[in-house]
Amino acid sequence: MPHINETILVDEAATDVKELWRPSAPETTQIYDFMTRVNKKHDLSLTHYNELWTWSVSEPAKFWEEIWHYTSIKAHAPYQQVLGSDKVMFPRPAFFEGSTLNFAENLLYPANSPDENAVAIIGATEADREYVSWKELRERVRQCNNALKEAGVETGDRVAGFVGNHANTVVAMLAAASLGAFWTGVSPDTGVHAVLERLKQIEPKVLFADNASLYNGKVHGSHAKVREIVGELPKLEFLVVFETAKVADFNMDQVRPVCGKAVGYRDFLSTVHNQAALMEFASLSPEHPVYILYSSGTTGAPKPIVHGSLGTLLQHKKEHLLHCEIRPGDRLFYFTTTTWMMWHWLVSGLASGATIVLYDGSPFRPFDSEGGNGEMAMPRLIDELEITHFGTSAKYLSMLEQAALNPRNHPHRPVSLKTLRAVFSTGSPLAPSTFEYIYSSIHQDVMLGSITGGTDILSLFCSGCPILPVHKGEIQCRSLGMAVSVYDYAGNDISASGEPGDLVCTTPFPAQPVMFWPPGPTGLEKYRKSYFDLFGPTIWHHGDFVRLNPKTGGVVMLGRSDGVLKPSGVRFGSAEIYNVLLKHFADEVEDSLCVGRRREGIDSDETVVLFVKPNHGGSMPADLAARIQATIRKELSPRHVPAIIDACPEIPVTSNGKKVENAVKQILCGLNIKIGASVANAACLDWYRNWALERS
Structure with missing residues (x-):
């Protein structure tokens, strides 16, 4: 310390x-x-x-x-009581003791009662649009709810999704939550190892999966990934496959769970004995879990973080209504995957009567016909x-x-x-x-x-x-x-x-x-x-x-505190360096990573190292490092100036695009760490290991 x-x-x-x-x-x-x-x-x-x-x-x-x-x-x-203790935060104090509720019910039947024929969800891809009314959404959740009950899902079971950001995912999540099951979602672009690091810990009873996904104009089949995932989940009882895209190579027999069944989503719904059964919402305590999310897992296995239904609902409704000025009928969009917390934040817009817009695909598709990117x-x-x-x-x-x-003045x-x-x-x-x-x-x-x-x-x-x-x-x-x-x-x-x-x-x-x-x-x-x-x-x-x-x-915001830079005992955040580069060097630097290096028994002080990825994969101009140092000195202070600036081929990031500063910092400091599968481009870390060895 x-x-x-x-x-x-x-x-x-x-x-x-x-x-x-x-x-x-x-x-x-x-x-x-x-x-x-x-x-x-x-x-x-x-x-x-x-x-x-x-x-x-x-x-x-x-x-x-x-x-x-x-x-x-x-x-x-x-x-009976709003708050048990207003001082101690650990162990977690109880909120709204005595109450019971259901998270899914609050999203499906918001208090402002939107017209049942109004649009609740707009699902968009690079090629298609889907409009789902409140009436249709409720019916689809009812059908999935009954199918999950028939599959034996009970309160406290885990239901997982290896799925994209589309309406069926929201339906599956709401159906699980209506029963009191815990939902966890992982995006289909996630590597198998990263998926299993998460799902093996929570042992889901049911897994929903897309048969394929559309990204950047190409259909990416998921059969190989799903087969590997299912094979490592011995307690999985049902694999339910959404036909998200037309593919010919998804063999249901090859993805069957070890002790369970693999079915298409339509078959999953059609096997329910009482097709007209009404949907019942489980009456649950405020702290009953609704979601399991995961820590970044960039330097080890991700930790499963369990979120309660009322806390999530209260926070999201407060943020949407009061902080974001979202009203019934507004159209809320967030570009996110199903893994990221912002997907859950987006879906909660339903509880305020908003129409949520789901987008699954590249944010840069379709390409401009005039030659733009x-x-x-x-x-x-x-x-x-x-x-x-x-x-x-x-x-x-x-x-x-x-x-x-400038979109409004685009040629x-x-x-x-x-x-x-x-x-x-x-x-x-x-x-x-x-x-x-x-x-x-x-x-x-x-x-x-x-x-x-x-x-x-x-x-x-x-x-x-x-x-x-x-x-x-x-x-x-x-x-x-x-x-x-x-x-x-x-x-x-x-x-x-x-x-x-x-x-x-x-x-x-x-x-x-x-x-x-x-x-x-x-x-x-x-x-x-x-x-x-x-x-x-x-x-x-x-x-x-x-x-x-x-x-x-x-x-x-100055960055993560575990990535705080401390040369000569002076503390500052990496974001201050990134801001200078974006402001003055955007034409030359595509991305950057700023970390501190202090090796035990070798360095008496921390050295600030700045890695820059030159634009268009080119080499770093001979004078770029000196110009960056001079600009940082002028814009910030002499104490902010990185001692070392070097070009790198790639910046390591998580699946959500966050820079992985801490893993690189530990590599540079000579620490023997296990890099988690949450580093989306983990192979590039070998370059940093070699860099550290060459400059040891």
């Missing part, structure tokens, strides 16, 4: 709080309405978001009770499907920025984006230059919600806010009910100083995981070590390196 007097480096650029957007009618928003109701009921006079946030974290029981009522949670039995594919989808809220990764937006795309078939009201970005820090790009080239009047949270909480710590301005480079606010602070390693709260430190949460919240798998002492100890090992049972330590702007209340 660093010494208490460790220097904290403050980026001078943090004083730039340029306002890029301001809401025109904040009094018409749902969050303003919520604040008005809180004032009336609790005899308060809150007038500003920061005042509302302060009340929400100082009175957590009252706040979450108001969220329960405002978001109209549908329960079978009323709660497909950058207009998503802007055209926004116009075609009248999307109101568009979410994606920071990496995708930076790629559009590097391409200098061939420009788009209007007239329905677009919000753009959401997460997955990695959004560069300040990309903030300006959105407003100059995408749309001048949208709420840019740079958001951050994680798989760990399946929701957000910091988010957008429709009654606050957007400032360049900043997440607008700390989310309601989330007592986010910034701590140094000595456990001091440095939030008010504007200095960078670790993101922590100091008040219990309902979206804390209910457990780590497996249940029992082993999972409990993994839980404690993951979040409460550093500061104890009252402080959630998340692992992000951030800075809070005392002037605006905004949050600046």
Whole structure:
């Protein structure tokens, strides 16, 4: 642990709080309405978001009770107590004890009762569109629910999906949740080893799988992968195959589970004895699991993180209604795979009466007929499907920025984006230059919600806010009910100083995981070590390196705290380096990775190493390293300047596109680690191993 007097480096650029957007009618928003109701009921006079946030974290029981009522949670039995303890976060305190509910019921029958013939889901691929009404969605879930019951699925069983982002996946998940089974999803582009690292731990009873997927204009069959996966799951009783694409080589006999059955989805539904059976929703406790997600697993086997039904539902409805201003009939899109937490966040849009837009395919298809590289594919989808809220990764937006795309002034078939009201970005820090790009080239009047949270909480710590301005480079606010602070390693709260430190949460919240798998002492100890090992049972330590702007209340993301750079005891985040490269070297550098190297017994101090991948696979110009160093010195400080800059052929990333800093850092430091299968392009790590050996 660093010494208490460790220097904290403050980026001078943090004083730039340029306002890029301001809401025109904040009094018409749902969050303003919520604040008005809180004032009336609790005899308060809150007038500003920061005042509302302060009340929400100082009175957590009252706040979450108001969220329960405002978001109209549908329960079978009323709660007896809102919150068991407002201090200790580990062991996890109980929320809304005594109540029972069903997660799937809240998504299928939202309180605002949309017209049953209105569109609930739009499923889009590179080639096709599917429109599913609320009535049809409920019927499809009913049929799948009955088939799962006939297959012997009960409360507490695990149901898995090796599936893409389409309507059938949502149907299968809702059917499983309606019975009280736990859903876990893995995208079909995931390697077999990575799939098995996850599924072997949770032992699913039923596995849904796509027979193929369409990506980048090509159909990719899944038969070989499915056969390997099924062969390693001895307790699997049913494999159910969706005919997602027309393929001729999917042999059902060859993918049959060791002690079970393999059936096509239509046959799975048709074998139900009572085809007219009504759907019954299991009445379950608030902490009953609904989802199992996984830690990144970049340096070992991923940990299965189990999320409860009420916590997930409350958080998502709060975020959608209050922070994102999503209303019934709005069209919510997020470019995501079924593995990523944002898929679950997207699907919960149903609980607010929104139409969710699912996209399965490349974000750059179809290619432009005029010879472009497909950058207009998503802007055209926004116009075609009248999307109101568009979410994606920071990496995708930076790629559009590097391409200098202006969709509304495109020389061939420009788009209007007239329905677009919000753009959401997460997955990695959004560069300040990309903030300006959105407003100059995408749309001048949208709420840019740079958001951050994680798989760990399946929701957000910091988010957008429709009654606050957007400032360049900043997440607008700390989310309601989330007592986010910034701590140094000595456990001091440095939030008010504007200095960078670790993101922590100091008040219990309902979206804390209910457990780590497996249940029992082993999972409990993994839980404690993951979040409460550093500061104890009252402080959630998340692992992000951030800075809070005392002037605006905004949050600046600086990267993961395990990747914090500390040359000469000075701490700063890799995102600061990446932002400079994107702003000044986008034409020369396609991607980059910045890590620290300190080898035990060899190095007395940490050396900052910057790897750059030159654009178009070319070589690095002789003077590029010197120019990058000079620019970083000017833009940041002499202490930010990497000591070593070298070209690399590829940047290791997870399946969600996140840079794998920690694995490379450990390789450079000479640590013998097991690289998890979650590194999507793990083969490229051999280059870094060779690099480290050559410079030993």
